[in-house]
Amino acid sequence: MNTFKLFMKRNYKVILLLIGVSALLWSFIPKKEKETPEKDQLLLELVTYLLERTHYDPAKIDDKFSATVYKEYLKALDPMKRYFLQSDIDEFSKYEYLIDDMIELKELSFFDLTYERITKRMEEAKGIYTDVLSTPFEFNSDEVFDADYDKLGYAKDEDELRDRWRKQLKLNVLSTITDNQKIQEGKEVTEDEGEIDEFGEPIENSTKKKKVDDKKPVEKKTFEQLEKEARESAGKSLDEYFELLTDLERKDWFSIYINSIVERFDPHTFYFAPEDKEKFDASMSGSFEGIGAVLRKKSEGVEINELVPGGPAWRGKEIEVGDIILKVGQTKDEDPVDIVGMRLDNVVKLIKGKKGTTVYLTLKKIDGTIKVTPLTREVIEMEETYAKSSIIQNGDKKYGLIHLPKFYIDFENKDKRNAFTDVEKEIIELKKQNIDGIIMDLRNNGGGSLQTVVEMVGLFSKEGPVVQVKSSRGKQQVLDDKGTPIVWEGPLVVLVNNFSASASEIFAAAIQDYKRGVIIGSKHTYGKGTVQNLVDLNELLRKQPFGDLGALKITLQKFYRINGGSTQREGVLSDIVLPDRYSYIDMGERDMDNAMPWDKIDRASYVAYPYDFSNVIELSKKRIATNEQFNLIDENAKWINERKDEKTFSLNIDKYKIKQKETEEKAKKFKAISKYKNTLKFSSLPSELERIKNDTILENKRERWHEMLNSDVYIEEGVNILKDLGNKSAHKQIDNKNRISSKH
DSSP, rough: OOOHHHHHHHHHHHHHHHHHHHHHTTTTOOOOOOOOOOHHHHHHHHHHHHHHSSSSOOOOSSSHHHHHHHHHHHHHHHHTTHHHOOOHHHHHHTTTTTTTHHHHHHOHHHHHHHHHHHHHHHHHHHHHHHHHHSEEEEEEEEOEEEOTTOOOBBBEEEEEEEEHHHHHHHHHHHHHHHHHHHTTOOOOOOOSSBBBHHHSSSSOOOOOOOOOOOTTTTOOHHHHHHHHHHHHHHHHHHHHHHHHHHOOOOOHHHHHHHHHTTTTTOTTOOEEEEEHHHHHHHHHTOOOOOOEEEEEEEEEEEEEEEETTSSHHHHOOOOOOEEEEEESSSSSSOEEEEEOOOOHHHHHHHOOOTTTOEEEEEOTTTTOOOOEEEEOOOOOOOOGGEEEEEEEEEEEEEEEEOOOSSBBOOOOOOOOOHHHHHHHHHHHHHHHHTOOOOOEEOOOOOOOOOHHHHHHHHTSSOOOOEEEETTTTTOOEEEEOOOOOOOSSSEEEEEEEEOTTTHHHHHHHHHHHHHEEEEESSSBBOOOOOEEEEHHHHHHSOOOTEEEEEEOEEEEEEEOOOOOOBBBBTBOOEEEEEEOOOTOOOOGGGGGOOOOOOOOOOOOOOOSSSOOOOHHHHHHHHHHHHHHHOOOOOOHHHHHHTTOOOOOEEEEEEHHHHHHHHHHHHHHHHHHHHOOSSSOOEEEEEHHHHTTTTOOOHHHHHHHHHHHTOOHHHHHHHHHHHHHHHHTSSEEEEEEOOOHHHOO
């Protein structure tokens, strides 16, 4: 009895509110059967239990925590404030400081309320945009559209909400009209003109790809025709978007809610629903089992939107882009499942399957005929996930470039393809070409496997500690490269940018601390200094009636450089800073309010290489200072920084065009950035040239990559630095080659 009184005393606010809300909820609960709330309650309890007991630095679940979850959850539901009314927010606000109590009680009424309301408001929004787009817009009044959603309040009533939609759509249509007018005038649509997406959202730093085809005459249309077509295009895009929204089920919205709680612990702790867990595994391994087709939902079925080169669907030549899947069968004799109207994720589940099994697709071909096509599932490798390399010819010197998008590994089968063994193979083959240095390109590499990066450092450096790891209980561990033979001991440059994170930062930091090579690129890397483990929730509760519970990626450790410093928030500072378009914009872990703090621990025991790169760094700085391309990039970065806070757009066509023209005139100067060509020559390795003989898709991919590299000033400066590193008079080398290559 005493326990009950204590419970009532602590939670009376929640209980009273829940009683009051239950009647309100009843008024608009849909007639269709809801998913079992017991599963959601179990999931919430299990996830918060794990977080509180195993997270590296668990957040205190109190009123402050509750208020932050409340804010981020509503932002996740309606980031552009085009669904909820202020009256909805007033109603929700009762829960702002109660979410912590509701987590403890496993109470879901706040989620139920917001779930029902967002689905209701989205259904209403379909009527709003359909009605708004049914009438031509006028572009002569002095209206503006404000896209500063953080400062924008919620609409006070339905009329204000409708007007907000009207302005968003008007801006979208205006943008499309002016683009098409330029095309009619024979002009190319230029880069970064304040492009607007199909939802009325300005796209920052967007690059339009509309170009005039001189060989094809452009049909001249009246303004009225262009305006009508722009409205129809906007409506079609929104119809497709809302069709995807219609597919969302309660469990999808609950994932948003639970992640609003989970992500308050830190930015990299995340709950994966079962379908998302599969996608995460595929992204980490770079492969999946299926037919090799990218699908897109359409009203009449599921469309083949793209074929993966080399996959069963591509090789069989019986499936074409544009074919519509109507039914999916698992055997030749069984009745296939009609998938028209089915959620896309569920269609994917039916089509994917174990290697060697067969799936039978009933297709409506482009010519209208119906055909049943059997396909044998295979392991599909996502080529762009994997390491690739190129030989760089610079005068009489050859250099190697290794591009690594991710430190990939298949956690379930570590004998399969992984980043360490792939990079090792690339280095060995590059060495056979008598290269004089290597550039490791880790730009935009978001990380991956911790063990993989530890092993990979050993390919370049003597045996010793690579990274330090600290658990929540203070236990420290040094991860060593244990006996990995050095494969490359010559000049090394590591190229990074703002988006190089996690394992990329471990690699760059170790190379820098050992003075094994020179780190070049953005001022600093991303600043993710934490280690996550993926916990399969099903293995914790083997006997439960709710099916697959998904997985929790949880931060269990922080990693530290061998010099004792953390990369958390701070990242790795480049030895040589190369200007880029984000030079003056703060971005990365340091800009997240829920990021864990920077700290340091004791230095590990290691001996750096006896190199002094100061002369090499000084030579590079002088080149950069006088390089017209780098100066232009730096000027462009300053301009981007000036424009980043522009949030208002005129809806008056004359003023809109004046602003566009001003932007175009300024942007003309920066077109030279993309037209830059270096003097380097790039070619594939012999083994790849053999593959290319029978693979025109790969040939085209490599041609496009080499073309991009030919306009890459960062690679060019990397080669210059390698040349300086190979020139003994350019830097101090305080030891002989034998000592450098030794393991000790």
